[in-house]
Amino acid sequence: MTRVIAGTAGGRRLAVPPGTGTRPTSDRAREGLFSTWQSLLGGPLDGERVLDLYAGSGAVGLEALSRGAGHALLVEADARAARTAVSYTHL
Numbered sequence: 001m002t003r004v005i006a007g008t009a010g011g012r013r014l015a016v017p018p019g020t021g022t023r024p025t026s027d028r029a030r031e032g033l034f035s036t037w038q039s040l041l042g043g044p045l046d047g048e049r050v051l052d053l054y055a056g057s058g059a060v061g062l063e064a065l066s067r068g069a070g071h072a073l074l075v076e077a078d079a080r081a082a083r084t085a086v087s088y089t090h091l
Contacts, residue, residue, distance in 0.1 A: 002059050005031055007066030014057050017081035022056035030063055045069045058085030
């Protein structure tokens with residue numbers, strides 16, 4: 001189980017896809033990623049487009065949307081993981 005860290009969906013839990021085909025990005029690593037993006041962009045993700053390759057549960061793309069990104073494209077080859085990510089598109 002992982003979670004959305006911040007933004008409008010902050011604190012929401014996300015199931016990890018079953019099996020060994022994926023390894024979820026830790027909360028700490030995602031927080032570091034988003035801090036770096038915010039620093040490079042000079043502010044929040046407001047309206048930005050995000051590409052989440054090897055999306056797994058979709059945690060990175062969903063985190064981006066929660067933090068204000070305008071669009072997120074999640075790409076995942078593993079069918080079970082893709083179904084898990086799709087189940088969160090209502091967030």
